[in-house]
Amino acid sequence: MCGIFGTISDNAVNDTLKALKCLEYRGYDSAGIAVKNGKDIRLFKTAGRVENLQADLPSDLYGCTAIGHTRWATHGEVCANNAHPFYSYDRNFAVVHNGIIENYLSLKYNLTASGVNFTSQTDSETVAHLLAKYYEGDVLQAVVSTANRLQGSFAIVIESVYDGNLYAVKNKSPLVVGVTDNGAYLCSDIRCISRWADKVAVTPDNVIVVANRSGVKFYGFDGEPVPVKFFSVDKAEEEASVDGDFMLKEIMEVPDKVRQAKKGYIECGGLNLPAKTVHRIKRVYLVGCGTAYNSGLEVAAVSRQMMDIDVIPVIASEFIYDSYPVDSYTLAFLISQSGETADTIRAAERIRQQGGFTYAVTNTVTSSLSFVCDKVINIRADAEYAVASTKAYNCQLVTLTLLMTDLAYLKGTIGEETRNKVFDAMDGLGSAIDKILSDSYEISRLAEEVKDSSAVFFIGKRADYPTACEGSLKLKEISYIHSEAYPAGELKHGTLALMEQGVTVIAIACDSDLLDKIASSVSEVATRKARVICVTPYSVDNATLIKIPVVNRLLYGIVSVVPLQLLSYYVAKRLNRDVDKPRNLAKSVTVE
Ligand code: F6R
Numbered sequence: 001m002c003g004i005f006g007t008i009s010d011n012a013v014n015d016t017l018k019a020l021k022c023l024e025y026r027g028y029d030s031a032g033i034a035v036k037n038g039k040d041i042r043l044f045k046t047a048g049r050v051e052n053l054q055a056d057l058p059s060d061l062y063g064c065t066a067i068g069h070t071r072w073a074t075h076g077e078v079c080a081n082n083a084h085p086f087y088s089y090d091r092n093f094a095v096v097h098n099g100i101i102e103n104y105l106s107l108k109y110n111l112t113a114s115g116v117n118f119t120s121q122t123d124s125e126t127v128a129h130l131l132a133k134y135y136e137g138d139v140l141q142a143v144v145s146t147a148n149r150l151q152g153s154f155a156i157v158i159e160s161v162y163d164g165n166l167y168a169v170k171n172k173s174p175l176v177v178g179v180t181d182n183g184a185y186l187c188s189d190i191r192c193i194s195r196w197a198d199k200v201a202v203t204p205d206n207v208i209v210v211a212n213r214s215g216v217k218f219y220g221f222d223g224e225p226v227p228v229k230f231f232s233v234d235k236a237e238e239e240a241s242v243d244g245d246f247m248l249k250e251i252m253e254v255p256d257k258v259r260q261a262k263k264g265y266i267e268c269g270g271l272n273l274p275a276k277t278v279h280r281i282k283r284v285y286l287v288g289c290g291t292a293y294n295s296g297l298e299v300a301a302v303s304r305q306m307m308d309i310d311v312i313p314v315i316a317s318e319f320i321y322d323s324y325p326v327d328s329y330t331l332a333f334l335i336s337q338s339g340e341t342a343d344t345i346r347a348a349e350r351i352r353q354q355g356g357f358t359y360a361v362t363n364t365v366t367s368s369l370s371f372v373c374d375k376v377i378n379i380r381a382d383a384e385y386a387v388a389s390t391k392a393y394n395c396q397l398v399t400l401t402l403l404m405t406d407l408a409y410l411k412g413t414i415g416e417e418t419r420n421k422v423f424d425a426m427d428g429l430g431s432a433i434d435k436i437l438s439d440s441y442e443i444s445r446l447a448e449e450v451k452d453s454s455a456v457f458f459i460g461k462r463a464d465y466p467t468a469c470e471g472s473l474k475l476k477e478i479s480y481i482h483s484e485a486y487p488a489g490e491l492k493h494g495t496l497a498l499m500e501q502g503v504t505v506i507a508i509a510c511d512s513d514l515l516d517k518i519a520s521s522v523s524e525v526a527t528r529k530a531r532v533i534c535v536t537p538y539s540v541d542n543a544t545l546i547k548i549p550v551v552n553r554l555l556y557g558i559v560s561v562v563p564l565q566l567l568s569y570y571v572a573k574r575l576n577r578d579v580d581k582p583r584n585l586a587k588s589v590t591v592e
Contacts, residue, residue, distance in 0.1 A: 001027045001072035001586040002084070002098040004175075005192070006157035006166045008213060009183035012066035013057075015196065019185075020050045020068045022192035025385060025587035026098075027072025030083035034094035035063035036159050041094045045069075045083035065164060067157045069096035072586040075104070076121030086125045088132035089116050092161045095131070097124035098188055099173035100591050102152035127156055135162070143167045143208055144223045153342065153591060155203075157186050168209040173590050174340055174368050175203040177216055179230065184211035188590070189340075190233060190366050191383070199230040202371060233366075247386035247478070247579045251565050252437060255430040257381045257391045258558060261398040262426045264380035271406040272375075273331075277357060278410045281331045285324065285356075286313045286400070287347045288335035289589065291389040291470060295396035296335050298466035298557040299404055305463075305554065306408040306418075316343035317592065320350060330356035331407075333400060337384060337392040338588040339367020346592060348372045361399055363392050377403070386580045387587045388478050390565045393470060394433075397558045398426060425552030429559060432549040436562050443546060443563055446533060447570030453504040453531070456481055457495065458564075459488040460508035461518055467508045467535075467557050471564030478572040478582045488521035499528035506564070507543060509536040510556035535560050 003023025007015050016033050024031075031053040032045030042061065046052045050070060069084035076082035085094045101107070104123035107130065112118065116129045127146060134145040139162050146169070153172035160167075168175055168186050178185040178197025185193040186209060190200055201216070203209060207226060208219045218228045242249050271278075284303070286296030296313040303311040314324060316334075320343060326332075334348045339362040348358045349372055360373035363381045370376040381395035402423070409419040450456065456475055458468035465487045472485035486495055488507065499505070505525045509518045519540050526532050526542035534543035537550045546563045572579045 001588055001590050003027060003070040003188045003192070004067070004096045004098045004155055004157050005069070005188070006067040006096070006159065006168065006186040007183065008065050008164070008166055008211060009180070009185070009196070010064060012064050013061050016066040016068040017050065017054055019187060019192045020053070020070050023070050023188060024050055025387065026188060026590070027070050027586040028581050029073045029078040030071045030080065031069065032083045032085050033057070033066055033068045034085040034159060035061055036065040036161070037063040039161055041087070041091065041159060041161060043085055043087060043094055045080055045085065047078055047080050047083060065159050065166060067094060067096050067159050067166070074100055074591060075123045082120045082122050084124060086120065086122070086128040088128040090132045092135070093128050093131040093158060095124065095128045095156055095158050097127060097154055097156045098590060099153035099155060101126060101150055101154060103150070107149060131158065131160070139163055139165065139167065140210060140219070140223070143169060144219070144221065147208055147221045155188060164212055166211045168203070170203045170207050170209070171205045172342070175209070177201045177203055177209055177211065179216055182213050184216055186211060194233045195235055197233065200233050201228045201230045202368070204228065245386065245569070245579050247388055247390060247569055250384055250386055250391045251562065251569065254391045254394050254562060255433040255437070258394050258398055258433065259430045260380045261395040262402065264378060265399055265402045268377060271403050271410070275410070278407065280329050281309065281407070281411070282329040283310045283312070283325070283331070284407070285319070285330065285332040285351070286311065286335060287316050287319050287332055287344060289316050289341050289343055291393050291473060292335040292337060292341070292344070292396060294466050294470040294473065295393055295400060296333070297469060298397055298463060299400040301463040301466060302401060302554050302557070303404040303408070306405065307411060307413040309411070311404070316341065316347040319347040326351050326354035326356040328355045331359065332356050333359050333361050333403065334369060334373055335361045335396055335400070336367070336369050337363045337381070337389055337396070339364040339369035340588045340590050341369070342590050342592045345369050345372055361396060361403070363395070387582055387585050388474055388568070388579070393561065394558050401555065402426070422552065422554060425555055428551060429555060432551050432559050433562050435549055436559070440566050443566045444570045446544065446546070447567055447574055449531065450504050450567065451479070451571045451574045453481060454502040455498065456483040456504045456506060458483065458485040458506045458508070459491065459518070459521055461488050461514045462511050463557055464508040464510050464518070464560070467560050467564070468506070470561050471506060471508070471568070474565055474568040475571060477585060478568055478577055478579050479575055480577065480583070481571070488518050491521055491524065496524065496528065499525050499530045501529040503530040505530045505532045507532060507534045507540070508560055509534050509538060509540055510548070510560050512538065512553070535563050
């Protein structure tokens with residue numbers, strides 16, 4: 001992960017600090033800046049947040065060229081020494097890096113053998129030293145030689161004392177380049193530079209960038225120029241701020257965003273695949289990571305009730321290495337809020353190479369994933385800042401459910417009446433969720449009981465099981481309470497051994513066909529003295545109920561997750577956790 005930035009501009013220091021604040025969602029273990037002033041590079045870095053860095057900077061820090069970094073630690077513990085930027089051993093270069101240099105150990109070994117001292121445990125520092133080693137009077141040549149030694153994923157921004165240029169090297173990690181009338185911006189995320197840049201370009205893989213006041217040039221790793229297109233972008237609004245926590249604000253936005261997602265789906269023409277493609281499809285993959293995977297899991301369970309072709313949810317990092325069959329009969333929905341998740345992008349690349357049709361379902365239509373896929377749809381959740389994803393999950397479910405309903409209809413496995421019923425029923429979801437949010441006091445009270453649990457198990461059956469998975473993920477990532485999700489029937493095959501006083505079980509019981517079955521599971525755990533909470537529109541014995549409104553049976557997942565999002569939030573708050581930036585995590589996971 002990590003956020004990288006570089007600029008040549010009149011306000012380089014201020015612009016870098018602003019950009020780092022915007023990039024902090026990509027990692028907040030440490031932050032740093034290196035500013036070129038005359039012949040020297042002045043470098044400052046610190047463990048912790050950008051605000052710590054800002055507080056430490058001298059008031060006379062000035063320069064027109066700067067690079068900056070926010071870190072999510074991969075190699076080496078969280079400390080100032082492992083923070084970026086890194087100087088080369090002669091202090092003539094400084095670099096920031098996002099990604100993983102997979103061959104860094106052998107590079108480090110050779111550099112150390114030739115007398116170079118390393119100041120950090122990171123893979124990234126090798127890049128700075130290689131640049132110094134290869135410099136023989138031509139910075140571009142040193143960058144080309146260095147780029148050719150690196151294996152893995154990297155977006156690296158480089159400044160040197162030798163000229164006024166910024167250089168960058170890109171393979172598999174995101175790097176966008178923005179230009180103004182007399183400056184340039186290099187960054188991991190378009191959103192963080194679009195307030196300044198008039199035009200931006202998405203840098204392709206295996207490309208070197210050279211930027212200065214008069215423009216930007218692109219070269220291949222062979223040093224030959226390559227053409228890259230710039231496009232206009234809308235100016236981003238200033239970074240959003242919030243009184244309180246983004247996570248709560250984003251949960252409160254769910255009703256509106258769910259309405260917006262459906263409207264957006266209709267406006268953009270929906271599934272919009274040629275009839276020939278639809279007829280060929282024999283297999284559908286729903287691929288994503290974390291919350292995005294859970295949305296695939298949920299929609300697969302719903303879709304199996306509408307169509308008889310294979311609908312298979314897969315975790316992206318598993319898809320890459322396993323032998324899931326892909327051919328021209330395959331349609332894959334690649335689900336990603338950020339569109340920058342490395343595993344999901346790799347899966348998309350593999351599916352395309354093998355002849356499958358790739359369809360990005362994302363909140364960021366300008367993302368790397370969108371450029372890799374054959375087709376893109378916007379889930380219309382609007383910017384999500386809290387690391388724990390909430391409203392994006394609900395919007396993924398809305399968009400995917402509509403896509404799969406249209407697919408089932410076009411394939412003739414459901415009729416027009418059923419299709420229209422699902423579409424119409426979507427319109428009632430916003431007010432059902434509004435009702436849950438307006439009754440949130442009871443959930444906040446329950447959080448007081450849940451917060452001291454020794455463990456929390458979430459259970460559900462069929463389409464309620466993915467909701468259990470998402471509830472469990474949300475709780476563990478922001479409260480740090482150990483939590484797992486199970487299909488309810490699995491408890492008796494081992495996990496029942498853990499049931500005792502102090503354990504909480506949260507059952508999701510929205511599937512009326514399976515109410516008796518889930519009620520038996522609830523009774524089994526209650527008998528073993530676990531506290532049981534049940535999210536349901538019905539009545540269930542032996543449990544404290546969180547009642548939700550009745551909605552269309554295929555759409556419960558979009559609604560029943562909301563009390564779980566709220567419960568996680570309130571539990572984490574009661575435990576004094578940093579809900580928007582939980583430990584060890586980042587919003588965008590750009591390493592495999
Ligand atoms: C959990 C969470 C993560 C993301 C996952 C994929 O709350 O946010 O599990 O869902 O890292 O991210 P995207 O959707 O950006 O690909």
